[in-house]
Amino acid sequence: MANEPILMNDFRRQWADTRADVLRAVETVGASGWFVLGKQVLDFEVQLARCWGATEAIGTASGLDAIEIALKACGVERGDKVLTTPMSAFATTMAIVRLGAIPVFCDTDSNGLIDFHEASDALRTFPEIRYFLPVHLYGIPLDTRRLRGLIDEFALTCVEDCAQSILATPLIGRAAATSFYPTKNLGALGDAGATLTNDAELAARIRRLRDYGQSAKYVHAEIGWNSRLDELHAAILGAAFLPRLAGWTERRRTIASRYRAAWRRDDIGIAEAVDENACWHLFPVFTPHKASLIAHLRSNGIGTGEHYPAVIPDQPAMQGVNYVMHGDLPNARRVAAQEVSLPIHPYMTDHEVERVLAAIKSWDQPL
Secondary structure, X not given: OOOOOEOOOOHHHHHHHHHHHHHHHHHHHHHHOOOEOOHHHHHHHHHHHHXXXXXXXXXXXXXXXXXXXXXXXXXXXXXXXXEEOOOOOHHHHHHHHHOOOEEEEOOEOOOOOEOHHHHHHHHHHXXXXXXXXXXXXXXXXXXXXXXXXXXXXXXXXXXXXXXOOOOOOOXXXXXXXXXXXXXXXXXXXXOOEXXXXXXXXXXXXXXXXHEOOEEEOOEEOOOOOEOOOEHHHHHHHHHHHHHXXXXXXXXXXXXXXXXXXXXXXXXXXXXOOOOOOOOOOOEEEEOOOHHHHHHHHHHOOEOOEOOOOOOHHHOHHHOOOOOEEOOOOHHHHHHHHHXXXXXXXXXXXXXXXXXXXXXXXHOOOOO
16 A cells, blocks of 8 residues: 555565465474474574575574674683674673673774774774674675784684674674574564584584583583574574575665665765675664654654664663773764664565655755
8 A cells, every 4th residue: 555654674564475384384393392402493503504604503592692602602701801893782792791791892984883993993902802793783794804804913703793694794703693583684483593603613512502501411511501592483484584585685685776876865874885795684874863854754654763872882781881992982973873774674665665765855854
């Protein structure tokens, strides 16, 4: 319908498309009588590793757990400093803090991605930093050459937060963590996540840590987590959603290309110098009149998002937490204050894309 609201994610359309495959997956799991860490998880992990070009994938209960367990498996201990970004979902920092480690925040570039010059300066200022947790924000991959260069120059152990960047970037660090939260490009029907690596020894430890630290049944080699990807989520992801991911991603890229090609407003910024492999988990735009733009779009039946309206060090939960800020983070603060996410999902129609562009065009910027 012409006046139907345009949603940030349309799970009803997704269900109409995937329902039959999802229900077959549920039936498969139910009939198997095995619900935790069985064949469906193993099969999905193989598929996911192949999709990512990695040798190992380990399913977890959430994206947060995937990051936290990966950091722990890579050796992060209480008191260690971990260089990261102030512009991300709070889970990125929470994984560091929950281990008793110390996040070190450096500024971002104009797109909200970590600034490599600022990162290099922070690493020279704090030469004791051995760990790096970058984020491929919005589904826009960081420059892989510069990322590899920074890792090599400073001998860093890198765990990449790829929660928003599936199919956008190869595995660069020692491990990468991703999320299957429902809104992600590959989302489950609930919480789930995974860690990826090309290191068999590291993968074995991650598998142990996600399952109470067990090296064998009832043999607990270390203190671990209860963070097991369940059979139901794995079956649905593997049978219903992962086979559609390439098509879903191509549709996101098509929508982003249309937005970018038709953009005619100099007073609303869009992401600059974007890698062609971007998977466009989000389509961010930037304006100092954010509230006005959001109100205008909503009055036209267009959903919006704010990712993320405050830098992580300013979150109330960070009061009393031991962290370090390298500088005042001016770019990150500007992005937080100005970012608006436009609808971009694989079930958007061409007509809906044009409606969004028309609404953007008709907005009168406040004086």
